[in-house]
Structures are given as structure tokens and as C-alpha cells.
Amino acid sequence: MASGQLVLTVLMGVFLVGVAAFLSRVEDWRSYTPLASGGGGGYGEAGAHVHREKPAGITRWLTTVDHKDIGILYGTYGVIAFAVGGLMAFLIRLQLVAPTGAVVGNEFYNAILTSHGITMLFLFGTPIIAAFSNYFIPLLIGADDMAFPRINAIAFWLLPPGALLIWAGFFLPGMSGAQTAWTMYTPLSVEQTNVGVDLMLLGLHLTGVSATMGAINFIATIFTERDDDVTWANLDIFSWTILTQSALILFAFPLLGSAIVMLLLDRNLATTFYAVGEGGGPMLWQHLFWFFGHPEVYILVLPPMGLVSYILPRFSGRKLFGFKFVVYSTLAIGVLSFGVWAHHMFTTGIDPRLRASFMAVSLAIAIPSAVKTFNWITTMWNGKVRLTTPMLFCIGFISNFILGGVTGVFLASVPVDQVLHDTYYVVGHFHYIVMGAIGFAIFAGVYFWFPIFTGRMYQRTLGKWHFWLSMIGTNVTFFAMLFLGYLGMPRRYATYDFNSAIAPLDMVTLMHQAASAGAILLLIGQLIFVWNILQSWLEAPKLEDADPWDLKETDQHGREFQWHERRTATALADGGEEEEAVTDGGEVVDDDADDTSDD
Amino acid sequence: MSLADDTTEDHGDHGGHHLPAVEDWPRGFGEASWWPFITAVGAAGIYVAAALFVLGRAEDPLVGPMVGPAATVASIVLFLAGLYGWLYHAFVVNFWERGTDHHSAHTLRLAMICFLGSEVATFGAGFVYYFFIRAGAWPPENLPHLLGSLIVINTAILVLSSFTLHFGHVALRKGNRSRFLQWMAVTLTLGIVFIGGQVYEYYEFIVNEGFTLTEGAFGSAFYGLTGLHGLHVSLGAVLLGIVFVRALKGQYSAERHTSVSTASMYWHFVDVVWIFLVVVLYVGAEIGA
Numbered sequence: 001m002a003s004g005q006l007v008l009t010v011l012m013g014v015f016l017v018g019v020a021a022f023l024s025r026v027e028d029w030r031s032y033t034p035l036a037s038g039g040g041g042g043y044g045e046a047g048a049h050v051h052r053e054k055p056a057g058i059t060r061w062l063t064t065v066d067h068k069d070i071g072i073l074y075g076t077y078g079v080i081a082f083a084v085g086g087l088m089a090f091l092i093r094l095q096l097v098a099p100t101g102a103v104v105g106n107e108f109y110n111a112i113l114t115s116h117g118i119t120m121l122f123l124f125g126t127p128i129i130a131a132f133s134n135y136f137i138p139l140l141i142g143a144d145d146m147a148f149p150r151i152n153a154i155a156f157w158l159l160p161p162g163a164l165l166i167w168a169g170f171f172l173p174g175m176s177g178a179q180t181a182w183t184m185y186t187p188l189s190v191e192q193t194n195v196g197v198d199l200m201l202l203g204l205h206l207t208g209v210s211a212t213m214g215a216i217n218f219i220a221t222i223f224t225e226r227d228d229d230v231t232w233a234n235l236d237i238f239s240w241t242i243l244t245q246s247a248l249i250l251f252a253f254p255l256l257g258s259a260i261v262m263l264l265l266d267r268n269l270a271t272t273f274y275a276v277g278e279g280g281g282p283m284l285w286q287h288l289f290w291f292f293g294h295p296e297v298y299i300l301v302l303p304p305m306g307l308v309s310y311i312l313p314r315f316s317g318r319k320l321f322g323f324k325f326v327v328y329s330t331l332a333i334g335v336l337s338f339g340v341w342a343h344h345m346f347t348t349g350i351d352p353r354l355r356a357s358f359m360a361v362s363l364a365i366a367i368p369s370a371v372k373t374f375n376w377i378t379t380m381w382n383g384k385v386r387l388t389t390p391m392l393f394c395i396g397f398i399s400n401f402i403l404g405g406v407t408g409v410f411l412a413s414v415p416v417d418q419v420l421h422d423t424y425y426v427v428g429h430f431h432y433i434v435m436g437a438i439g440f441a442i443f444a445g446v447y448f449w450f451p452i453f454t455g456r457m458y459q460r461t462l463g464k465w466h467f468w469l470s471m472i473g474t475n476v477t478f479f480a481m482l483f484l485g486y487l488g489m490p491r492r493y494a495t496y497d498f499n500s501a502i503a504p505l506d507m508v509t510l511m512h513q514a515a516s517a518g519a520i521l522l523l524i525g526q527l528i529f530v531w532n533i534l535q536s537w538l539e540a541p542k543l544e545d546a547d548p549w550d551l552k553e554t555d556q557h558g559r560e561f562q563w564h565e566r567r568t569a570t571a572l573a574d575g576g577e578e579e580e581a582v583t584d585g586g587e588v589v590d591d592d593a594d595d596t597s598d599d
Numbered sequence: 600m601s602l603a604d605d606t607t608e609d610h611g612d613h614g615g616h617h618l619p620a621v622e623d624w625p626r627g628f629g630e631a632s633w634w635p636f637i638t639a640v641g642a643a644g645i646y647v648a649a650a651l652f653v654l655g656r657a658e659d660p661l662v663g664p665m666v667g668p669a670a671t672v673a674s675i676v677l678f679l680a681g682l683y684g685w686l687y688h689a690f691v692v693n694f695w696e697r698g699t700d701h702h703s704a705h706t707l708r709l710a711m712i713c714f715l716g717s718e719v720a721t722f723g724a725g726f727v728y729y730f731f732i733r734a735g736a737w738p739p740e741n742l743p744h745l746l747g748s749l750i751v752i753n754t755a756i757l758v759l760s761s762f763t764l765h766f767g768h769v770a771l772r773k774g775n776r777s778r779f780l781q782w783m784a785v786t787l788t789l790g791i792v793f794i795g796g797q798v799y800e801y802y803e804f805i806v807n808e809g810f811t812l813t814e815g816a817f818g819s820a821f822y823g824l825t826g827l828h829g830l831h832v833s834l835g836a837v838l839l840g841i842v843f844v845r846a847l848k849g850q851y852s853a854e855r856h857t858s859v860s861t862a863s864m865y866w867h868f869v870d871v872v873w874i875f876l877v878v879v880l881y882v883g884a885e886i887g888a
Binding site: 055059060063064065066069147149151153157165195199209212215217253257258265269273275280288 | 630656657709739815
């Protein structure tokens, strides 16, 4: 255990130093790039207009209320969390190469298992989506900024303290990380006498507040800040998915917040909310948690679906097939997602009639999901497919989503679930979605919009390496997990040194080792990704072409690239002297909504 | 908006459109403000303070028992300072010069509706707990006497305050400022009396009847739900207080009343939650008991 903690501490230290070095370089680069060199567009403003719109140095980042800056902050935060959560996952896989556990103690294993899940879902998933939506929703709908730029900034700045609280158990003396698993089931989470659990719950509540503020902001922005020529009929698909996601957040996260507060009260003030017997009992927690938890799945997957629906047609040379039905299916998933939560509880002994109805609704969700999948495939059908890195990730998304989705259909069925519940089959299923689908769509977004973020282009070869290592790594790791589930391997275990009479131990060990081998591929792939992004951002030549994907040819030059073109063109033409060129949005600078609001 | 721009010298060179809050801190920048950061640090500080409080209660405490409460006070001060700076620069200062903007009024109302939607979920979890235990063995051992004159009077006061607030709002929209101010004062008083009534009820239960937070399953439901509601009423009173002070300073008119209406929406919502709460928690607990 001690050695494992040491390893993690050293890795974290190296990583944080790297981040600090990176940030300082970005800072220099942004502040001193001469405007004459052009292409950097928005970043050039730091030079000439530093005393107009934004202060210089680190102050700019702490005080910014610009949606693009906040998007970059969210993105940086998300990538850091992805690295922390990813390293935890790698330690988990390292541990499981041997049946008795290879590297860390059982308690530390439980702690990183818990923290990996919490980190990836709450500190990586939601924020990295907010990075894209903050940066692009105002551009896509022709708004000057978010409806409430200051609330936007507050929502972001709640996140870093939230992360510190969630991870606090690892680095504060005399305590360890929470060992509750990300589902925090009672009575375990009530009775665990580790203050690290309290700190994690407080941090989770804080990130939930942040997500809710962001959701209100996006709903208000998409409803009221659209440009005159952006109607509901021609609103882009990414905005639709963010709108639906925000509505889900609005009802899911506050409920989790209250459930968490009740758990904290039970732990510290001897209330009886989840007390076995007289109180609500463990079933109350499961109902509340999954009433949040299942919509949370769609909170995480709908915007990535929007990203794929947005990017895929641009490399297929065709418009998104059945656009309206993709929107309808998004809304259908949003509504249905609140009616399926008890499929996580099929084996708890709930009423069989309830089980049957939840099974029916869960299976019904396969229909809108399949509508989307078929529409993506039909979009590519007979299209002029260009296998750029973002397109590869979109196709990988579809492939992995089909595997994750079909395994989900099996799990939604009561008799199958009773066999496979709490096995690695479940782990494999949802990792196909969260890594294979959500992660891939995020990568597609990063590569597709890299020219807008940076004014430069990423390195093509490294991008392809990243894709293939991720694709193969994902399928090796998580397919092995599906197989482990069929073998009956329970999830969450720190060791699996069974009697071979119970389980085919050799086969189980082999599959665990295969999964770990896939994890190594994934790790290498992500290192290449980070290297590619950082090096290209810092050193790649400025991109002269404002339409690097040749989207004009197929009439798919979206509003965000049109904005990018205006920004690039004006910056080149007059060195950014023109007021309107260098300001927010490249358009007429209007004001923040909460400034002009009448009272 | 453009009228406002021309009167503010910082805006002069921006060609008919102005930047947000250039008199904000740091001064002179359009897209920068320290207030969101300060507000967020204050808000997060409240959570850190709660963590310190828990740490101070542990068997082998890392910090002293008073560190948590002290940090709570400091964080709340910081949070309120951030809120004040933000709201003052965004809404209060130059109220009349900024002119009207129906678009932003619409946006703010929509945001309030969204926030109230999230509040439904916040209260929902607590009510689900209560329904869970209410559906089980009933009555619990230690069920206090809930329905009395206090709760009837207090409910009447809160319902009345919604009406007085509405009358005030209508008076403002008809241009009758003095009537508006009177109704606002009445509403605020009623709200504070209601909070006093709740405190008195808690006092009666805890001191005289020995019915406390830890007194079994119903105690958790009762104090959880009424406590959450009490927090909301208190926040509502603060919001109405801000509106009242701004009204006293001469802000608002028949056309300019967005924050009056958003604060009203919040107040009416809290009122409706209270009626639901009385019906299910007070009446519902006694029926069949």
C-alpha cells in the first residue's frame, strides 16, 4: 500500500510539474506573439489589445468571463482529470495481472477504484463536454457570449476546489481515499469511518452545483441568445444535444446533491435517512442514486453523440442523414432516461412487476439509440469519406457504441442481468460507452477543432497512431472484460485468487492480463495524444488556411469555422487593429447579458 | 443601450457598442472581472470549511474544533463580498443609465424558471425519503404533536405574504411607487415573522418536547425538510430585502421590474413548497397515526 501511494504521489508530482511548465509556456506564447504573424487570431489580441478587453498574465485567466477562455480552462481541467483518472485506471490494471494482486494493497486498490470512477465521470466527463459547449455553442448559435458570462466563470472556479476535496483523502495525513466505489452504496458508505469519504462527498456536491449552474446557463443561452437567423428548425445538432443534456442535469444533479447531503448528515449527525430498519434503508439510496445515475449516463453520452453527428457528415461529404430524427431521438432518450433507473437494481429483490416495466423502458431506449446509429451509417453510405483523424475517431465511436449498446440491451433484460449483474460484463459494457464512445467523440472534437483552438494543425501521423492504439487498446481491454463477465468474474475485486474448482482460474488470469495489455496500448496512445497536442500547439506553423477541412466544397462550412475565417482574415488584413476583429466572437462586441439586464 | 454607452467615457471609442462593466474590478477591461473568482472561492470555501469541521471532529483531529466554524464565517463573508461586487456592478450601479432591455429580462426570468426546476429535484430527494418511511410502519414511536395553532398561523402568514408581494408588484406596474414600497415592507415583515415562527417551533420541539434531529426516522424527515425549506425562506427574505433596499433607493419602475418579478417567482415557489410540505409532512403524518 505504501509503495503504491508512493508511486502515485511521484506520478502526480511529475505530472503537475509538467502541467505547470506547460501553462507557463502557453502563457508566454499567448502574451508575446506578434500580431503580424496573423493566424493565431483571437490569441493575438493579447498583444495589441491587452489593455482593452483582457488584462495580461495569469490575471487574464483568473478574471476571464469570455466563453472561449472559460472553454479552454474547462478543457485543461478535463485533460488533467483524465490523466489522473487514467493513471488510477492503469494502476488498477497493473494490480490485476496476478491473481493475488501485483502492486498495491487491497485498501489502496479500493480507493483508486473509487476515485477512478468519480474522477472520470465528474471531473473529466462533465467538464470536458463543458469545454466544447462553452467554446462553441455561442459561436454556433451566433451569440456574443453565454447568457450569463459571470455565472459561467463561477461555475468553472468551483471545480478545482471540488477536485481537491475529492482527492483529499489521498494526500492528507491520517486518512485514505474513500473506498465506497463510485456508487457509494449504503450502509457501506455510512459506516466507513474514514473522513476521506466526507471530503469526497463534499467535493462531489460542489461539482454538482457547478454542473447545475452551467446547465441553467446553457438553457438560457440556447433559448434566448440565438442570432436572428438561427431558428429551432436550423439549430445545429450539437446545440440540440447540449440543450437536452442541460435539461437532464437540471433534474439529476440537484437530486444527487440532496441525496449526498442526507448521506453526510447520516455520517456526521446521526440522522436515519439511510439507516437500516427504521430509516429509508439501502434501497432508498439506490433509488435516489440511480435516479440521478442513469440520466448521468445520458448527460455524458448525448453531447458526444452530438459531436459525432456534427463532425461525421463533414468528412462524408453529405449532410447528416435524417437530421430531424436524430433530434427527435435525442429528445426521446432524454425523456426515457428518467424512467429506467431501476434496471441497476434488478437483483435487489424489488417487485417483479417493477422489474418488468423498467426492463421494457430500458429496452425501449435501444430504439432511439439505434435510430442514431443507423443515421450515422447511412450518412457515410455512398458518401465521399475522408479518413482524417477526427473522422477515424467518429467511426471508432460508432463501432464501439454498437458493442457497448448491444451489451447494454442484454443487461437491460432481467434474466440475463441476473446472471451477469456485478460481473466484469457490466464493466466491459459501460467502458465501451464511456471510453470507446464518449472518449472517442471527445478526441474527434479536439482534432476537428484544433485549428480553431490554436490556429495551427496537429501532427497527422501522431493523430493516426493515437487513433489506432486507442481503438485496439479499447477493444482488447474491454472485450476481455466482457469475456471475464461470462466467466463469472465479479467486478471491484482487488484479488481473484479463487479455488480453481470455482472458476477457471487460468482463463480468468489470462483475460485479466489481456485487459492489462490493452491498457498499456491505451496508455501509450494517450501519451502520444498529449504530446501531439502540446507540441503542435506550441511549435506547429501557423495555419494560413481558415478552412483546413475544405468544408466549403461540400457546403458544410459551419458557423464556427465562418467565425474562424473572419477572425483569421481580419487579423491578417490589418494586424488586428480593427476593434471588431479582435474582440469576442469577431463580431460586433456586445455586452454580457447580465450586465445589460435591466435590473 | 447605445444611449448608455455615450454617457460613459470608457465606452466612447467602441463605436456604438460597449463592453460589459468596464468600471468593474479590474477596471478598464471589458471581459474581465475578479468577482466571479472571488464568489467561487468563497462558495468553495464553505465546502472546505465543512470539511475542516468534519476533520476537527475526528478521533485524531488534524485541525482544531474551531477551525471549521471560523473558516465557515470567513468563507461566507468572502462569498457575500463576491456576490455584492458582482451584482452591484452588473445590475445595481448606473441602473437608470443602462436603459431597458426586454431581451435580458426574458433571459433572467427563464434562468429563474430553470433554477426553480432544479429546486424541485432538490426538495424531491427529501420528500422521497419521507414517503419511504411513511409507507412503512406508522406511526413511529416518537411522533410529536404537529398540528397546532402555530402551524396554522404560520402557514396563513406565508400564504398572505405571497398575496402582499403580488399586490406590491401590481402596484409597481401601475406606477404606484409608494404603494409598492408599502406592500414590499409588509411582505418582508411577514417573511421574517414566518422565520421567527419556525424558530419558535424548533425551540418548542427541541427544548420542551425533546424531539430532535436524531430522534428517529421522522425526526430526520421533519428537520431535513423543514430545515431545507427554512433555508430557502431565509434566502428568499434576503432577496426580497435586496429588492426592498433598491426600491427605497429609487430603483424600479413600471417598465423596469425584472428582479422584482424573479424574486417574486422564487418567493411564490417557496410558498407552494410549504403548502405541499404542510399537507404531506404535518397533516400526512397525523392522519392514520
